Amino acid sequence: MAGDLVEQLDRGDQRALPRLLTLVENDDPRGLAALEQLYPRTGRAHVVGITGPPGSGKSTLVAALVAGLRKRSERVAVLAIDPSSPVSGGAVLGDRIRMMERHADPGVFVRSMAARGRLGGLAPTAARAVHLLDAAGYSTILVETVGTGQDGISVADLAHTVAVVQVPGLGDGVQSIKAGQLEIGDLLVVNKLDLPGAREVVRLLRLDVAAQHQPDGWDTPVVGVSATSGDGIEDVLEAIEAHHRHLKATAGWGDRTRRAAVAEILGGVRQELDRRFREVGSSDDLGTLVADVANRRSSPEMAIAALLDRLGGALGGGDPVGDQRRG
Ligand SMILES: Nc1nc2c(ncn2[C@@H]2O[C@H](COP(=O)(O)OP(=O)(O)OP(=O)(O)O)[C@@H](O)[C@H]2O)c(=O)[nH]1
Numbered sequence: 475m476a477g478d479l480v481e482q483l484d485r486g487d488q489r490a491l492p493r494l495l496t497l498v499e500n501d502d503p504r505g506l507a508a509l510e511q512l513y514p515r516t517g518r519a520h521v522v523g524i525t526g527p528p529g530s531g532k533s534t535l536v537a538a539l540v541a542g543l544r545k546r547s548e549r550v551a552v553l554a555i556d557p558s559s560p561v562s563g564g565a566v567l568g569d570r571i572r573m574m575e576r577h578a579d580p581g582v583f584v585r586s587m588a589a590r591g592r593l594g595g596l597a598p599t600a601a602r603a604v605h606l607l608d609a610a611g612y613s614t615i616l617v618e619t620v621g622t623g624q625d626g627i628s629v630a631d632l633a634h635t636v637a638v639v640q641v642p643g644l645g646d647g648v649q650s651i652k653a654g655q656l657e658i659g660d661l662l663v664v665n666k667l668d669l670p671g672a673r674e675v676v677r678l679l680r681l682d683v684a685a686q687h688q689p690d691g692w693d694t695p696v697v698g699v700s701a702t703s704g705d706g707i708e709d710v711l712e713a714i715e716a717h718h719r720h721l722k723a724t725a726g727w728g729d730r731t732r733r734a735a736v737a738e739i740l741g742g743v744r745q746e747l748d749r750r751f752r753e754v755g756s757s758d759d760l761g762t763l764v765a766d767v768a769n770r771r772s773s774p775e776m777a778i779a780a781l782l783d784r785l786g787g788a789l790g791g792g793d794p795v796g797d798q799r800r801g
């Protein structure tokens with residue numbers, strides 16, 4: 475079945491894509507088998523993360539960027555992770571794209587994904603989704619995510635280029651920007667430029683950026699935009715493209731690609747370890763171990779070692795030596 479879907483995708487039939495994404499999101503082995511086939515031909519798409527506080531206008535911005543990229547004949551896919559936080563009352567991204575009548579455009583694909591509470595953070599499920607979109611031939615993949623900084627979730631682990639969206643009225647200008655948020659930005663986008671105070675945020679951020687040391691020779695641009703009116707959208711697109719060119723002209727592209735691979739591999743290991751740990755943790759074995767520790771028949775350290783032993787065996791795909799002995 476996964477093979478059929480891959481074939482379908484190869485023929486350019488995009489109907490396979492939502493189904494493959496669902497399989498991958500559910501950690502279905504058929505989805506993973508399809509990815510196994512598709513992975514060698516991925517790595518071409520430019521992955522752009524759009525992150526920022528709830529209600530800062532990320533979805534509005536993404537919709538405007540999609541329109542701009544389509545004018546440049548780019549095929550664009552959008553992955554919205556944990557879209558539309560209840561706090562902001564922001565519209566679901568799909569609605570915004572539909573409002574722009576892009577739903578009938580085969581050059582645009584939009585998908586929402588819930589990542590919250592998933593083991594291993596943003597990677598690896600989101601990374602797998604990105605690979606599928608890449609394999610489907612989308613040249614730009616926009617990933618919208620609320621930058622909470624919790625759960626080790628970082629879009630910087632996924633994207634070649636990260637745009638951090640800021641808005642006026644968050645309090646004391648630059649001071650209000652969450653620590654760690656600014657640093658991951660390859661470009662800083664001040665949205666809602668039509669609102670009072672926005673130009674002041676641009677000015678302060680520029681001062682801030684100028685004071686920072688840029689080790690890779692990239693000068694982080696600060697771009698003001700009004701996503702609703704479209705004012706400044708071209709500047710954002712140009713900054714994204716300039717960063718793309720910069721990465722390609724330097725070691726940046728390879729560095730970012732390796733960084734994403736590390737996050738995906740380690741996230742995957744953590745996810746699998748967690749899953750197996752839960753299996754062991756809910757088994758009768760654990761009850762026996764707990765009883766032994768409680769009765770002082772065995773020490774907690776011995777129980778820990780016994781559990782780790784079982785996990786290690788499980789990860790190694792069973793115990794080949796033991797199997798041989800038994801077989
Ligand atoms: N004045 C003004 N309002 C804007 C602008 N861009 C977006 N908004 C409004 O801000 C609100 C939130 O916009 P969204 O695009 O949903 O924001 P978001 O960051 O995607 O929100 P979440 O996904 O819920 O975190 C909406 O009411 C938008 O209309 C802008 O440039 N100017």
Ligand SMILES: [Mg+2]
Pocket residue numbers: 532533534557558559564565567618
């Ligand atoms: Mg949104």
